[in-house]
Amino acid sequence: xxxxxxxxxxxxxxxxxxxxxxxxxxVWFYENAKKTRLPLKQLFSFYSIKKSPSALKLVTLVxxxxxxxxxxxxxxxxxxxxxxxxxxxxxxxxKMLLSLIxxxxxxxxxxxxxxxxxxxxxxxxxxxxxxxxxxxAGDAIKxxxxxxxxxxxxxxxxKLSFSGWFFLCLFIFPTLYVYxxxxxxxxxxxxxxxxxxxxxx
Numbered sequence: 001x002x003x004x005x006x007x008x009x010x011x012x013x014x015x016x017x018x019x020x021x022x023x024x025x026x027v028w029f030y031e032n033a034k035k036t037r038l039p040l041k042q043l044f045s046f047y048s049i050k051k052s053p054s055a056l057k058l059v060t061l062v063x064x065x066x067x068x069x070x071x072x073x074x075x076x077x078x079x080x081x082x083x084x085x086x087x088x089x090x091x092x093x094x095k096m097l098l099s100l101i102x103x104x105x106x107x108x109x110x111x112x113x114x115x116x117x118x119x120x121x122x123x124x125x126x127x128x129x130x131x132x133x134x135x136x137a138g139d140a141i142k143x144x145x146x147x148x149x150x151x152x153x154x155x156x157x158x159k160l161s162f163s164g165w166f167f168l169c170l171f172i173f174p175t176l177y178v179y180x181x182x183x184x185x186x187x188x189x190x191x192x193x194x195x196x197x198x199x200x201x
Contacts, residue, residue, distance in 0.1 A: 016056060020046035023055035025183065026126045033187035058129055058137040065141070066119045073115035077107040120152040120159075121145040127190045147197050158189060 024046045031038050046055045084100050092100075122144050129140035148155065162185070165178045 019056045019059045020044070020052045023059060023126060026187075027130050029180075029183045029187040030127055030130065030190060033184060033191050054129065054137060058125060058140060061137050061141060062122045062125055065122060066115075069118050070111075070115040073111040073118070074108065075111075077104055077111050080104040080107060116160075117152050117156040120155040121148045123148055123155055123186075124190055124193060127194060131194070147193065151193065155189065155193075159186070 021043060024043045027045070028038050028040075028043050031042075046052055080100060081104055084097070084104060087097065087100065122141055124144040124147055125137075125140045128143050129135045129137060132140075135143075162178070162182050165174070165182070169175045169178055
């Protein structure tokens with residue numbers, strides 16, 4: 001019990017400590033995508049009593065919504081997985097077991113894909129809240145969902161196009177290049193989406 005409490009506390013402390021940097025890095029890449037050159041120290045600009053609570057609230061709300069979305073889309077796969085374990089205890093034929101496993105894998109992959117697509121609804125939330133000083137985390141998330149209404153698949157496939165680059169990181173270790181390239185590309189995508197929204201308003 002002591003270990004569980006300790007590691008839970010350590011995990012929460014690490015999460016709280018890293019969120020302002022994560023939000024700051026999103027802002028840093030976003031501003032550079034708009035050709036506003038920010039110094040690297042701006043990555044840590046959200047480590048303040050005034051700014052860190054809003055960043056923490058936004059990121060936490062987005063992550064919770066993504067988690068809920070993932071659980072919903074993976075529910076069929078989880079049900080089949082539970083049934084497989086039940087069937088193993090009761091006895092099941094080989095062909096039936098293989099069919100269940102194949103169907104479970106298909107449901108899992110489908111769930112992961114659609115949860116990733118659906119989570120793009122919150123892609124612009126951090127940028128919206130940054131651009132509007134008086135915007136609350138909940139409002140930024142709602143506005144992001146509205147803007148991304150018909151752009152989730154487009155954005156998801158855009159992000160998935162970097163899969164090859166990340167796969168190469170397993171072999172030739174270009175992570176120091178790939179991650180900034182990916183983040184900057186996402187920021188350019190966000191700038192484009194927000195600019196089109198303003199033009200259509």
